[in-house]
Amino acid sequence: MKEHLKKLFSIALVLVMVFALTACGSQDEGGNDPSPSSSTPPSGDKVPTIGVTMPTKSLQRWNEDGANVKAALEAKGYKVDLQYADNKQDIQNSQIENQITMGVDVLVIASIDGGALGGVLQQAKAANIPVIAYDRLITNTDKCDFYATFDNYGVGKMQGEFIESALNLDKGEKGPFTMECFGGDPGDNNAKLFNQGAMDVLQKYIDSGVIVVKSGQTKFPDQIAITNWESKGAQDRMDNLLTAYYADENIDIVLSPNDSLAQGIVASLKSAGYGSADKPFPVLTGQDCDKINVGQIIRGEQSMSIFKDTRVLADQVIAMTDALLSGETVPVNAEYDNGVIKVPSFNCQIKFANKDNWKELLVDSGYYELSDIPDAN
């Protein structure tokens, strides 16, 4: 009898241990956070796969974005197929086609030429796969279901207002100040909005002669766009402008819509001898807070940038994905017209960055390590 009880007891003990181990195992699979709400993907038994396509590895921004989106989706228990397209829309289109064939549950797309995805998105439509445009609007199609981005017009406006206040234009300062304008890639809808936001602030000063654009080149995209947002393209254009129009006079302002262009512009300014008492660096704008550009800000070569926290954008995409897959209402706070439909959208917040607050914004928030930033100490 005693032997029989002993046997029963050890069987029960083994069962309890097996149960406990199984429970632990299923918590771990979902990621670091063991709470079921954050580790379980919202739909059914099958783990949903999310197809993520990013434009290029050649600019710092998209490496951060890709890594953040992948990590955040995986932490939620999703599978992720992440692809980079070397800034070529046809390559990205075949990546998306593969993801559709693979049977992904949601497509997250940071496009290259936002107007050139129509065909492949018709396949997504036929396969009933929701499409989230990531950061850049997908235009000229009715198959762009949602859009997660930052306040793009606000980025340009912040740059224009920075120039306005840095030179006291809003306080009646008459200059005149010399300026040249740069624009982003013509296929990127954001580039148009950045330009509009800045010019809505600055055009009146050009019209009144307080700002003088010696080249006369202000039209986006025809006169000022830089293909693929390449630093080298910006450097070459700046070299040409300095040689042609600024041989006898310094340039006071350069409107650059982002940091990759500002890198090329600074390289050009330095080789033309800017950075000395009689040739001080012009007021120069940017956006993204790329590590190299934070270094430029610290050294006084660039005046400001705009911090777009890609962790926040990634979280927004995850919130959209969760809602789509569980049939809940997708969170939106804006609407963008893509030429065919009005796309329900979410604008994340942008933050002004300069020499006074970069550390708090970027290092104290855990976005970068201090050692990531050139010349920081």
Ligand code: BGC
């Ligand atoms: C993004 C910017 C970025 C640029 C070049 C734009 O679509 O919104 O943050 O600087 O692409 O990568």
